[in-house]
Amino acid sequence: MARRRQLYEGKAKILFEGPEPGTLVQYFKDDATAGNGAKKGIITGKGVLNNRISEHLMLRLHDIGIPTHFIRRLNMREQLIREVEIIPLEVVVRNVAAGSLAKRLGIPEGTRLPRTIIEYYYKNDSLNDPMVSEEHITAFGWACTNDLDDMVALTMRVNDFLSGLFVGIGITLVDFKLEFGRLWEGEEMRIVLADEISPDNCRLWDAKTSEKLDKDRFRRDLGRVEEAYQEVAWRLGILPEA
Ligand code: C5P
Known part of the structure; x- marks a missing residue:
């Protein structure tokens, strides 16, 4: 995938500009923090698992009519979302x-x-x-x-x-x-x-x-x-x- 402009980096995720207007790419990191950053670490594979788990739960919620920002998972660590x-x-x-x-x-x-x-x-x-x-x-x-x-x-x-x-x-x-x-x-x-x-x-x-x-x-x-x-x-x- 082409390199995208980074818009925001949080403690566990990065947001990149999406392929179309009104979309973003949400990247899941393995970084873990606790106590608002007082404790820092890496949970190996966390980003991949959270990407999958969140996709699954957002889709199930969509099925029952809950509106979400989720569009689709792009790869192991990234998902396409609506910009909100x-x-x-x-x-x-x-x-x-x-x-x-x-x-x-x-x-x-x-x-x-x-x-x-x-x-x-x-x-x-x-x-x-x-x-x-x-x-x-x-x-x-x-x-x-x-x-x-x-x-x-x-x-x-x-x-x-x-x-x-x-x-x-x-x-x-x-x-x-x-x-x-x-x-x-x-x-x-x-x-x-x-x-x-x-x-x-x-x-x-x-x-x-x-x-x-x-x-x-x-x-x-x-x-x-x-x-x-x-x-x-x-x-x-x-x-x-x-
Ligand atoms: O720490 P506390 O008991 O207030 O957390 C309540 C819930 O909210 C927990 O499930 C925790 O994982 C979540 N939480 C979070 N991000 C925060 C604070 C709490 O996801 N900044």
Whole structure:
């Protein structure tokens, strides 16, 4: 493929100019960071696996009518996506207490929450992605109430669908992070799911043993990180080897 102009490099991905106007190429790196870059490492093969896993999940979500930025996978590490105006929010969905929620509120990890909880974080590395409320989001104009309503409705549908999909392969979807973008079609604007859905931004626990099959293995130095990502891909049926 011809070399493309690089538009943005993030911690785990690079965005290149796409072949047609309104498209981008999203490249998945093996680089892993935790604590907003405080810990850095490489998870060999992660980019390839996340590209496949995210493709699979975005396509399944498309099948049930969730609009996404995903167009098609181009090769082992790249996918073609629609260029969207990224809303500077991380939408975190929690079904089971873990990570920062468990720590902040003193709830033991693994406690099933009374209901699904959605949290918002302002995407800003220099501020360490602070948690924000709907009030901050609308007051500072990061998203309007209508945008937020759309994001919440889509988020709940994604959670219901993915929770069921993972239950079917013996995995508990503990929590995950979504990002959304605005897609302009003429004068019409739609909110669509953007970024990626992979073990980098989901907590996935084996339903029987609670073994962690996600990036917490890297964050917490639990070892067998590559194997965990592979296990998720195998269970999703997207790796030929058993
Ligand atoms: O760390 P915390 O418990 O708040 O993370 C909640 C969920 O959001 C986890 O699944 C984590 O992988 C994801 N997350 C993310 N990117 C961040 C922060 C959290 O993907 N910057």
